[in-house]
Amino acid sequence: MTSTMVEGTPVTAAASLEAVDVAAWFGSSLVIDNVNLRMQPATVTALIGPSGCGKSTFLRVLNRMHEAVPGAQMAGEVLLNGEDIYAPGHRVTSVRQRIGIVFQKPNPFPAMSIADNVTAGLVLTGTRISRHDRETLVEESLTRAGLWNEVKDRLETSGSALSGGQQQRLCIARALANKPDVLLMDEPCSALDPMSTRWIEDTIRELGKTMTIVIVTHNLAQAVRVSQWSAFFLADPGEPGGIVEQGSTDQLFSAPQDPRTADYVSGGFG
Amino acid sequence: MSTSTPETLEPRQSRESRQLDPGFERSDRIFHKASTLIGLSTLVLTGAIGVFLGEQSIPTLSHYGLAFFTGTRWQPEIDKIGIASVLVGTAEVAFVAVCVAFPLAIMFALFISDFAPRRIKSSLISAIDLMAAVPSIIYGLWGFFLLQPKAMDLSRWLSQHFGWFFLFHVDTDPNAAVWQQSRYTSSVFIVGLAVSMMAIPLACAVMRSVFDLTPLGEREAAMALGATRWGVVRTVVLPFAKGGIIGGTMLALGRALGETAAVLVIISPAYGINFHFLEAGGQTVSALIAGNFGNATKAQLSALLTAGFVLFLITLAVNYGAAIVIRRSRSGAATEI
Numbered sequence: 001m002t003s004t005m006v007e008g009t010p011v012t013a014a015a016s017l018e019a020v021d022v023a024a025w026f027g028s029s030l031v032i033d034n035v036n037l038r039m040q041p042a043t044v045t046a047l048i049g050p051s052g053c054g055k056s057t058f059l060r061v062l063n064r065m066h067e068a069v070p071g072a073q074m075a076g077e078v079l080l081n082g083e084d085i086y087a088p089g090h091r092v093t094s095v096r097q098r099i100g101i102v103f104q105k106p107n108p109f110p111a112m113s114i115a116d117n118v119t120a121g122l123v124l125t126g127t128r129i130s131r132h133d134r135e136t137l138v139e140e141s142l143t144r145a146g147l148w149n150e151v152k153d154r155l156e157t158s159g160s161a162l163s164g165g166q167q168q169r170l171c172i173a174r175a176l177a178n179k180p181d182v183l184l185m186d187e188p189c190s191a192l193d194p195m196s197t198r199w200i201e202d203t204i205r206e207l208g209k210t211m212t213i214v215i216v217t218h219n220l221a222q223a224v225r226v227s228q229w230s231a232f233f234l235a236d237p238g239e240p241g242g243i244v245e246q247g248s249t250d251q252l253f254s255a256p257q258d259p260r261t262a263d264y265v266s267g268g269f270g
Numbered sequence: 271m272s273t274s275t276p277e278t279l280e281p282r283q284s285r286e287s288r289q290l291d292p293g294f295e296r297s298d299r300i301f302h303k304a305s306t307l308i309g310l311s312t313l314v315l316t317g318a319i320g321v322f323l324g325e326q327s328i329p330t331l332s333h334y335g336l337a338f339f340t341g342t343r344w345q346p347e348i349d350k351i352g353i354a355s356v357l358v359g360t361a362e363v364a365f366v367a368v369c370v371a372f373p374l375a376i377m378f379a380l381f382i383s384d385f386a387p388r389r390i391k392s393s394l395i396s397a398i399d400l401m402a403a404v405p406s407i408i409y410g411l412w413g414f415f416l417l418q419p420k421a422m423d424l425s426r427w428l429s430q431h432f433g434w435f436f437l438f439h440v441d442t443d444p445n446a447a448v449w450q451q452s453r454y455t456s457s458v459f460i461v462g463l464a465v466s467m468m469a470i471p472l473a474c475a476v477m478r479s480v481f482d483l484t485p486l487g488e489r490e491a492a493m494a495l496g497a498t499r500w501g502v503v504r505t506v507v508l509p510f511a512k513g514g515i516i517g518g519t520m521l522a523l524g525r526a527l528g529e530t531a532a533v534l535v536i537i538s539p540a541y542g543i544n545f546h547f548l549e550a551g552g553q554t555v556s557a558l559i560a561g562n563f564g565n566a567t568k569a570q571l572s573a574l575l576t577a578g579f580v581l582f583l584i585t586l587a588v589n590y591g592a593a594i595v596i597r598r599s600r601s602g603a604a605t606e607i
Binding site: 101174 | 317388486487488490491492493495496497499505506509510538
């Protein structure tokens with residue numbers, strides 16, 4: 001994990017992310033409660049569970065996107081390398097820079113070219129960069145997202161002209177260009193066809209060797225394919241969601257301890 | 271592809287498209303007819319106004335010919351009539367109004383859509399909408415009695431410091447110990463300020479509704495990259511709403527071009543093309559009509575209606591242009607993923 005090289009980029013030690021006793025509200029309704037999860041460095045952690053159990057909400061708590069929703073509140077701590085990202089003095093903009101997120105629906109900026117989409121984070125955060133460094137960053141980020149070969153000849157064309165799967169990889173490249181410590185993914189493949197899904201999964205596996213990744217997925221097979229650690233979320237009707245069981249992905253899927261987990265991973269419900 | 275038989279490759283001359291019956295219910299048919307009728311009636315009404323004005327313009331246009339558009343005087347008693355100076359005056363008032371309304375409207379709209387706390391958002395919207403509901407005569411009186419004494423100082427300051435530029439020049443000594451206040455009253459500038467109050471809510475409403483349509487996905491994309499609120503506005507909201515901003519401004523321009531009551535109250539009528547907009551005096555088409563139709567002879571009335579016809583065409587063109595721009599911006603072609 002220390003100073004390995006990925007596509008010519010020195011990567012420093014991957015970051016760890018830990019949620020301590022996290023709860024989250026929308027208005028007055030408590031949607032998750034008592035969530036404790038340690039997301040290991042350079043590991044892909046999958047959050048699985050049926051719809052409406054708070055996985056996406058939890059994911060958004062992890063990089064302070066939760067509070068972008070009007071009326072949203074949280075409690076507990078989220079520690080990035082041991083430091084609470086909600087502590088006073090931590091600016092929300094820099095937290096989001098350090099913990100990137102890829103959303104369910106691909107959302108490239110339609111008015112920007114492919115290259116401009118990749119470097120949008122730099123523009124938005126007012127980071128100046130030389131032209132040469134910019135070209136290097138674009139190539140490096142697109143390569144890491146597995147998109148470089150498909151778009152290298154049309155970097156100045158609009159990002160919205162790409163296919164859905166390519167757009168999603170462009171969004172991954174855009175998040176990577178910010179050099180985040182952690183990458184969050186909220187069902188990144190649910191709007192995509194199987195071929196694109198396969199591409200993205202390859203990308204996630206490759207990135208996961210050096211980066212801390214947290215992925216929400218409804219697709220159990222996908223969780224098995226890409227993740228090393230899994231957490232099973234569940235919400236009883238009328239109750240806030242929370243983690244029922246967590247463990248290494250192999251163990252959670254082959255020998256679940258909780259009968260509800262066993263039921264879910266064997267396709268009993270959800 | 272490979273299985274197609276020779277028959278299917280023949281040109282399909284024998285095929286005719288089938289008549290498709292949408293199978294409307296009776297209530298649908300009635301509603302369809304009624305709404306078509308009402309929709310058409312607005313077109314007919316606008317058209318009828320245009321035809322009426324056009325018809326009334328014939329005697330004037332045939333009498334004065336092109337001189338009607340180039341003449342600067344409005345002296346029917348000596349048979350000298352031309353709308354060049356009032357058209358310039360109308361454009362000046364509209365220009366001042368839009369210059370003031372545009373920045374204020376866009377900032378109000380951005381504040382409401384992106385910065386205002388949610389609990390005061392709806393009150394702000396109603397406050398702006400209320401601005402549109404105030405009768406224009408009230409704005410006129412407000413402009414004359416409250417705004418003018420204050421704005422005069424601004425006029426003087428502008429002419430003191432920028433008087434070297436012809437637009438800001440006032441034909442009096444701005445630095446005189448006892449300054450000639452009457453040279454700064456009832457000017458195009460003060461009229462424009464009052465008219466801008468009526469243009470703001472219109473422009474603001476259009477801009478705000480387009481800002482609110484900005485796709486959430488793109489907003490979140492920018493936020494997730496570490497953008498500040500202003501960063502989100504700059505990279506996502508403003509590019510998305512470009513059409514709405516232009517369209518809203520054009521609607522405001524249309525409103526400013528046609529404003530009558532406020533202009534009539536404030537301005538002191540003066541003819542002759544004068545670009546010194548801080549200086550007393552001026553005239554607009556609509557104020558000309560409103561001020562003169564009461565004691566006009568038949569020929570003079572025709573001349574006034576001809577001026578109205580010209581304004582009608584200009585306003586129609588501006589509003590139509592605005593509608594096209596706004597419709598394009600809402601097509602969503604640029605945002606669909």
